[in-house]
Amino acid sequence: MDRRIFFVLVAILSWFAMRYMKKTIYRDIAVQDLREEYDFIIVGAGSAGCVLAARLTENSNFTVLLLESGPNGDDDTLVKTPLGSGKLPGTHLNWRYMADVDGLMGDFKFGRQVPWTAGKALGGTSTLNWMMYTRGNAEDFNQWEAMGAEGWSYKDVLPYFKKAENYKGSMAVDGGYHGDSGPLTVSHADKLLPATQAILRAAEEIGYDLNADYNGRSQFGFSTTQYTIQNGVRWSTSKAYLKPSWKRPNLHVMTRAHVAKVVMDGKRAIGVEFFPPKTLTKKFVKAKKEVIMSAGSVGSAKVLMLSGIGPKDELMKHNIPIVSDLPVGESLQDHILAGNAFLLSGDYGMTRPAVESLSSVLSYAVFGTGPLATSGLDATGFVRTKYAIGENSSVPDIQYFVLCMSGDFGLLKTMANFDGWFSETMMRHIGVESTDGDKGKSCIIYSTILHPQSRGHMKLKSASPFDSPIIRPNYFSNRRDLEVLREGYKISLDIIRTQALNQYVEKVNGEPKWVSTPFQEHYCDGDYFSDDCLEKIIQVFSTTCWHYTSTCKMGAADDASAVVGPDLRVRGLSGLRVVDASVMPTVTSGNTNAPTIMIAEKASDMIKEAWREQ
Numbered sequence: 001m002d003r004r005i006f007f008v009l010v011a012i013l014s015w016f017a018m019r020y021m022k023k024t025i026y027r028d029i030a031v032q033d034l035r036e037e038y039d040f041i042i043v044g045a046g047s048a049g050c051v052l053a054a055r056l057t058e059n060s061n062f063t064v065l066l067l068e069s070g071p072n073g074d075d076d077t078l079v080k081t082p083l084g085s086g087k088l089p090g091t092h093l094n095w096r097y098m099a100d101v102d103g104l105m106g107d108f109k110f111g112r113q114v115p116w117t118a119g120k121a122l123g124g125t126s127t128l129n130w131m132m133y134t135r136g137n138a139e140d141f142n143q144w145e146a147m148g149a150e151g152w153s154y155k156d157v158l159p160y161f162k163k164a165e166n167y168k169g170s171m172a173v174d175g176g177y178h179g180d181s182g183p184l185t186v187s188h189a190d191k192l193l194p195a196t197q198a199i200l201r202a203a204e205e206i207g208y209d210l211n212a213d214y215n216g217r218s219q220f221g222f223s224t225t226q227y228t229i230q231n232g233v234r235w236s237t238s239k240a241y242l243k244p245s246w247k248r249p250n251l252h253v254m255t256r257a258h259v260a261k262v263v264m265d266g267k268r269a270i271g272v273e274f275f276p277p278k279t280l281t282k283k284f285v286k287a288k289k290e291v292i293m294s295a296g297s298v299g300s301a302k303v304l305m306l307s308g309i310g311p312k313d314e315l316m317k318h319n320i321p322i323v324s325d326l327p328v329g330e331s332l333q334d335h336i337l338a339g340n341a342f343l344l345s346g347d348y349g350m351t352r353p354a355v356e357s358l359s360s361v362l363s364y365a366v367f368g369t370g371p372l373a374t375s376g377l378d379a380t381g382f383v384r385t386k387y388a389i390g391e392n393s394s395v396p397d398i399q400y401f402v403l404c405m406s407g408d409f410g411l412l413k414t415m416a417n418f419d420g421w422f423s424e425t426m427m428r429h430i431g432v433e434s435t436d437g438d439k440g441k442s443c444i445i446y447s448t449i450l451h452p453q454s455r456g457h458m459k460l461k462s463a464s465p466f467d468s469p470i471i472r473p474n475y476f477s478n479r480r481d482l483e484v485l486r487e488g489y490k491i492s493l494d495i496i497r498t499q500a501l502n503q504y505v506e507k508v509n510g511e512p513k514w515v516s517t518p519f520q521e522h523y524c525d526g527d528y529f530s531d532d533c534l535e536k537i538i539q540v541f542s543t544t545c546w547h548y549t550s551t552c553k554m555g556a557a558d559d560a561s562a563v564v565g566p567d568l569r570v571r572g573l574s575g576l577r578v579v580d581a582s583v584m585p586t587v588t589s590g591n592t593n594a595p596t597i598m599i600a601e602k603a604s605d606m607i608k609e610a611w612r613e614q
Contacts, residue, residue, distance in 0.1 A: 028072075029065075029252040031276045037286035038065040038252070040607075041272050043259045043303060044295030046124020047593055048580040048600035050237035051164075052294060053253070054183070054245040055604035062611075063250045065285060067257040067274055069299075070120035072238075073127050080233050081364075083355065085375040088128035093121040097298055099471040099544065116471060117546050118296055122255060123238030125296065126593055129546065130375040131234060132401075133186045133226040135161055135215045136588030136595050139395045144585045148556025150566045152602075160601040161215075161594065169226060173213040183240040184597060185230035189374040192224060195348035195404040195443050195504050196379050200224075202498040203381055206491075214382060219396060219589065222381035228593070232368025237597060260465040262291050262307040262576060264323050269576035275465075289611055290575050293552075294600070297582040298458060301329040301551040302469045304563075304578075305460050309570065318463040324572050326563050331553045332456035333587040334473050335545035337401070337448040338485055338538040340492040341515035343506040344441040349404030350376055351441065376405050382450075382589070385487040387480065389451065397450050398488035399590055404443040442515065445495060447488035448545055450589045453478035458551060476539070485542070486534050493529065516541060547592040552582040567610075568603055579603040 040056055042049050045068035053066040073093045078084030088094065097116040119125035138154040145153040162179035169188045178186075192200075203222040204210055211221030228235045245251055256277035263271045263284060271286040293300040304310055308323035311330065315322050347354070354360060355371045363370035382396035389397070456473035476482045496505060496512050506513045514520070516537050517528075524533035555562025557571070562585075564570055568577045581596045588595045 027246050027251075027253060029254050031254075031279075031283065034065070034252065034254075034283070034285060035063065037271075037288050038063045039287070039289045039611075040064045040292060041285060041287040041290075042066045042292045042294055043262075043272060044068065044124065044293065044299055044580070045122045045238070045242065045253065045255075046119055046294060046296055046580065047126040047237050047596045048124075048603075049292075049294035050123060050126075050240075050242040051597055051600035052292060052579060052604055052607075053251060054241035055601065056607065057245055057248045057251040059608060060248075060250055062289075064252070066242075066251065066253045067259055067272070068122055068253070068255045069258050069295075070122070071255050073121035074123070074236070074238055074243075079121075079127055079236075081372050082131060082227070082229055082232070082234055082375045083372045085128065085130045089115070089117045091128075093119060093128055095120045095298070095468070097468055097471060099473050101473065101475060114543055116298070116544055116548065118298055118548075121238075122242060122253075123236030125546065126228065126236040126597075127234070127238060129591075129593055130377050131227045131229055132375075132377060132380065132591045133184075133215070133228050133594050134380070134399075134590030135598070136590050137219050137395050140586065140588045140595075144554070147585045148559050148562070148566070149554045149585055150556070152554070152566060157595075157598055157602060160598045160605075164594075164597050164601050168230070171212045171224065174216045177213070177216040183244070184228060184237070185235045185240070186226050187229050188224050188226060189378040190369045192378050193349055193404050195344055196402055198348070198501050198504050199402050199404075199443075199445065199495060200379055202495045202500040205498045205500045206494050208381065208383065211382075214380065214590075215594075218394070219382045220384070220394075222379060222400070225378050225380050227374070229373065232364055232370075232373035258465065259295070259303055260306065261303060262293070262309075264307065264573075267323070267572065268574045287575065290577055290607070292607075293576070293578045294580045296580055297332070297548040297551045298469060298471065300578050300580055300582045301458055302460065303465075304328045304552065304570075306463065306465055309573070309576075314459055318460055320460075320463055324570070326571060327553075327561055328563055329458040329469075329551045331550040331561055332458055332471075332473060332548065333452060333550045333584075334456070334475075335399075335448050335450065335547040335587060336452065336473075336475050336481070336485070336542050337446045337545045338489055338542040339444045339446050340489055340496070340541075341442055341444045342496055343513040343515070344404070344443055344504055345506040346504070347441060348504045349441055349443055376403050377401050383488070383491060385484060385491070387484045387487055395451075396589060397484055398491070399448040399450055400488075400492065401446040401448065402443075403446065445492040447485055447492055449481055449485045449488065450587075452481045452587070454481050473544070475542075482535055482538065485538050486531060489534055489538060545591075547581075547587055549581045549584040549587045549592060552578045554583040554585050567606060577603070577607070 039062045073079045095118040098113040099116045119127045121127045141154040164182045164184045165179035166182045166185045167178040209221035211223045214223045259274040269291040273282045310328035312325040360370045364372040379402035381400040383398050384396045454474050454477045459470045461467040520528040552563040570576045
């Protein structure tokens with residue numbers, strides 16, 4: 001071998017080893033070194049919890065204990081590598097909740113449950129999501145304030161979005177809406193796939209604008225995706241916030257610590273009981289100032305109910321002493337999406353050979369670019385259908401995600417719910433072995449309803465802290481949601497049938513070759529694209545978007561459906577707050593990770609101010 005080639009290879013491998021094999025050592029406090037009391041105990045080191053821990057310990061007088069049920073997943077190769085996102089739900093970093101949808105998604109949803117992914121690791125769901133950075137619409141937050149969440153209007157929250165952000169994207173954006181010095185890096189894919197580029201042109205062909213910045217002045221139109229990725233590596237809140245803070249002497253972090261309940265003294269939270277790693281012996285630690293629940297929309301609601309804070313009848317059913325009768329778990333909201341998949345006529349999407357090529361690996365190892373440096377959801381869009389509620393024309397009701405990836409990556413499984421029960425059950429039910437879409441070059445345009453009118457709930461399965469709760473999202477219980485999603489699906493059909501996409505789409509009798517064809521042939525008589533048939537398709541080809549919110553809803557004092565006030569304190573109690581996506585009065589217009597981080601940034605300032613003089 002030529003010596004120059006040898007030294008180049010050594011340099012590349014050394015860089016790769018330094019970049020991806022170096023272990024991040026978190027200062028996990030040992031049980032025997034725990035203090036008896038901390039100023040603040042944060043339950044859950046997720047998207048919000050990591051922010052809170054970092055911001056509160058900026059005050060050296062505050063002591064903070066951060067408890068997380070999961071491990072440190074930052075050094076996992078799948079976590080670091082953005083393209084690994086689709087595989088992460090199948091790992092130990094996922095709580096693997098199951099939502100009951102039996103009888104709620106039509107006669108064509110063959111399974112009784114849909115997997116709900118939620119992060120169980122430092123960084124929470126920001127450690128295994130698809131890293132899309134979407135703040136929502138300005139009117140989302142103005143509506144929050146109008147509903148009683150005083151101080152949460154867009155003008156109030158925009159400074160906290162900017163405070164969190166370190167925009168490093170390649171697109172021209174309005175600096176008035178973006179930050180450039182925050183912990184959270186926001187960037188774009190370095191290069192779009194040919195099929196993805198064609199879909200953006202196709203959207204423009206049917207009248208939609210191309211928008212360089214959907215987190216800026218206007219959300220409407222189709223755009224390249226903004227990601228929480230730094231130099232080709234997932235930038236979770238664990239990496240962005242917790243890692244730079246871990247050496248602070250006033251911060252103690254314990255992973256694999258399972259919280260059983262918040263301990264109450266009358267109406268005041270005085271600490272938590274939890275199971276430290278590798279033991280079933282409970283440990284009690286006091287909170288001098290506050291216990292802060294940041295375990296997510298499922299976890300926070302569950303722990304509150306186990307602590308005697310929740311619907312009276314539900315607590316009595318499990319013989320849990322009642323501390324406060326509040327509607328915990330009662331306002332559950334979620335975005336639901338339906339995938340419209342079609343086959344490509346050539347290698348215009350992301351294929352396995354391209355991903356595994358030497359050039360791809362070297363590009364990623366050396367420059368942090370290439371196919372491995374993106375989740376694949378490189379384009380998104382926001383539109384307003386004829387079913388949109390309200391007179392404000394600036395608010396979309398459908399979001400699109402574009403995923404052009406070879407079926408070798410598990411297309412049908414991804415479409416259904418990321419765990420694959422649909423692909424297997426549907427094939428058996430219809431009586432076919434496979435579909436071309438499961439093996440060929442394929443692309444999906446997902447339609448997502450942004451403002452669902454359906455409301456779900458979650459309840460305890462038992463009084464055991466180790467049992468997963470009962471989750472019932474009630475998808476499509478309000479028929480309007482199905483109608484809106486049907487309209488969004490029709491627009492995706494129009495996009496796929498454009499001249500801009502013509503050369504990229506495989507055709508059968510002049511029509512795009514749809515992955516849903518076996519289902520349509522079996523269940524739809526005659527017109528495969530009638531409203532009735534499209535509704536059947538949607539009820540099957542739909543699943544959660546992982547955007548669970550509002551189980552500890554924020555609202556005014558006279559709002560009977562609210563669990564916390566605008567200061568995020570649990571109503572009627574002291575020493576207890578909730579800071580995560582569960583407090584959203586309504587789900588935002590887009591992915592929920594960015595607004596969750598914003599909530600934690602704002603809450604940190606609120607908490608600091610509340611204890612400034614005490």
